Amino acid sequence: MAPARKTHKSQPPLAPPAPPTPTKRARKGARPPAPEPRPRDADRSQGHILEAATAEFAAHGLGGARVDRIAERAGVNKRLIYYYFGSKEDLFLAVLERAYESIRGEEQRLNLTEVEPIEAIRRLIAFTWNYYLAHPEFLTLLNSENLHRARHLKRSTKILTLHSPFVQTIADVLQRGHKAGLFRAGVDPVQLYISIAGLAYFYLGNSHTLSTIFARDLLATKARVERLSHMTDLVLGYLVRD
Amino acid sequence: MAPARKTHKSQPPLAPPAPPTPTKRARKGARPPAPEPRPRDADRSQGHILEAATAEFAAHGLGGARVDRIAERAGVNKRLIYYYFGSKEDLFLAVLERAYESIRGEEQRLNLTEVEPIEAIRRLIAFTWNYYLAHPEFLTLLNSENLHRARHLKRSTKILTLHSPFVQTIADVLQRGHKAGLFRAGVDPVQLYISIAGLAYFYLGNSHTLSTIFARDLLATKARVERLSHMTDLVLGYLVRD
Amino acid sequence: MAPARKTHKSQPPLAPPAPPTPTKRARKGARPPAPEPRPRDADRSQGHILEAATAEFAAHGLGGARVDRIAERAGVNKRLIYYYFGSKEDLFLAVLERAYESIRGEEQRLNLTEVEPIEAIRRLIAFTWNYYLAHPEFLTLLNSENLHRARHLKRSTKILTLHSPFVQTIADVLQRGHKAGLFRAGVDPVQLYISIAGLAYFYLGNSHTLSTIFARDLLATKARVERLSHMTDLVLGYLVRD
Amino acid sequence: MAPARKTHKSQPPLAPPAPPTPTKRARKGARPPAPEPRPRDADRSQGHILEAATAEFAAHGLGGARVDRIAERAGVNKRLIYYYFGSKEDLFLAVLERAYESIRGEEQRLNLTEVEPIEAIRRLIAFTWNYYLAHPEFLTLLNSENLHRARHLKRSTKILTLHSPFVQTIADVLQRGHKAGLFRAGVDPVQLYISIAGLAYFYLGNSHTLSTIFARDLLATKARVERLSHMTDLVLGYLVRD
DNA sequence: TATGAATGAGCTTTCATTCAT
């Protein structure tokens, strides 16, 4: 009734984002007489909005993002965005939460607790690197949120429950490594994760300015390979006791 | 006539703009012996504007920054900003350049080439960490500029000349360290610098979101001390050959 | 097919709208013995809507009222309001008519024709005062309608039939009073009623501004008692011949 | 610099609104070479805005008023309204204050303290009646403000100082009348003024609905004359002791 | 009878920028 500030009920958290149900265009082939993708599909509309909003916020930041453009990209009426998300800021939070859910979800599927410690660290570094490469929007979203001093995230409830198992996983790897006489003692999992993320984040997130000031294309294939290798050396060089 | 319409492209900031073609008031007859035109008010105003703009851009990003607020903070008329800097974007570039000049300038004063290699690396890490701590605006400015894909910086000429000696300095340290049998071989100075910066940058620049998701105050005194120590261990653990 | 498109002109409120031509669901085959279609929910819904609308229009005026809020307060779907009343403006008229019916109805129950003239006038004044006190929404509704130059009321048919007996009653009282040598001659019942109403209406309807500009709480108990007494003195002082 | 919420410095309070200086159109005849009505006249713009806003608020209420229309009527850019008045609500307050200043100013010029008591009361009644007749917008503005529970007026500082001398004047008349053995004792000036105002206010402010429900044109010349006479009889009939 | 989804038009407000002196 009242313009619902409802929680967007779409995706089950942590579950991989349901592959977008094939669009009209996608199965234009032999269409059964079926009731067909109703334009009045709340979940679908919300999904489109989130998708479009993610792109827009990533490209322009919170301040620079335009609700008009989001509506256009999502193929919905602008009003609908407010109907479902209440305000631009609330939409931004929804986008953030979805982004975190996505990365933490994929990380969980790395099964770090089930592989040998050194390999686990390698995997984590490589995954982080590749995820940032494949999802540059994630970096920009975080930047925006930090510019706003985590104002939105602080209102989120689901964000905490998302991270404590993740930290637990890393702690487990470190402990196993230490017990096996491989890793140095007393490494804080949060500290280590921040380092791994930072090594990738700064390089990729600031590649434009860095490439400019150092007059060198940091995103060239060779440079990328070297960077991953450098990061791995750095972290393992620190972690592994010989 | 308003002060000669600028090209809207960047003009050397800080250098006084070419004196506007004499105004009506200025050319009424023969000019008197000149009462020593209020000395250097121009420079003062420009300084205030840059100061205020830095704060504003850092606090709100390029898109969120308000020319009105900059004028207010600087204590000058809004029109003056346009008089000196041409446009909001040009002002942003001026701010960026000043920020880079500042950090690179201080770095130069570390005299890294004159101290023993390991100590030089320690100093560089500590300096980077402390500079970012003391100048959080620097991080935000870089984020903004990267959001805009270094659009402004790419137009800058002075930026390149600022960085090549800096890279040279690090290369020199690494080489001396290697020759002394201390450091591993084949370390790329740019790669290493990016790692050092990244370790500090991500932690500090994203402290709001990180503190939120990990439910832990990353800026507490103890946490800060630990971080610097962790960073140093990490880098030297990698660099130093035993 | 949506429920037959209404003319958008007023329809008798409270009377159930002509049952919409049977819907798809309704005509699937032979209708079963009819499970006694939820008895009079329609009336209940309409009542709730009118109630809610009265409060909303009174609180915010016609322009400031929100159909959303009315639906929420009434606990019905917004669409239902349109189903029953056609438009916001038609709903407003329905509210107005109900309000007039209410006050005129209560007045009628005063039995002014059956009491002694002076007492009748006293009763009318006291009733008017108390009714306005108990029904502040009535005042606001009238204000709104006058702002709109009685645009809605002019379309109403039932409004005239409501008032002519009322005027008749007052005329009767005045005549009896005059015949009894109590009241002055030639008093216009409409004129007198407007005066009585005006004395109460202005005081109560404008109590907020009046209390503010005269720095005095006009709604305090004592003030209210004094006002009623003052009004009575005023009217009888004028009416009664000694 | 910052969008000034400055006090609108235009009219000297209580002085009659300076007759709008003839517009360009008005004297298109023989125009002297003069410096001409500069379009950049802050006071003039503010005056136009207030004028236009008064009309718009009176016609549509606060909620129904459109800033767009005000700008159009005032012949200024919409943005200028915000530049000078900050917000629609602040503009509304400015309009209200001006309206009160106007009526209280004219009342003061009645010199009620200098005429014989009965004549003073007659004058006050006639003035009130005629002012409301000539300024129907005043009634509507008050209605609007009461709908909003005097929210704006309560923020006003100048409103109190405007009314205390006015009450003083009426008190003086009543006292003189009583001392002269003309008026009854113990009449509260505020109470009396509210009655006088109410008698006129309700009749004129609600003339649309009243004319409709009583099927009679209350604004016809004859009706108006009768009303003023009725009001005077009513008040003096109460006040005067014989 | 009833409802959730959706929208076009328009609202107040903001902003970078320019005009005139």
Added chain:
DNA sequence: CATGAATGAAAGCTCATTCAT
């Protein structure tokens, strides 16, 4: 060197109303 007045374009958001079931 400096400024108050002014603006066009667009932003976020709201609203009465309609669609589809």
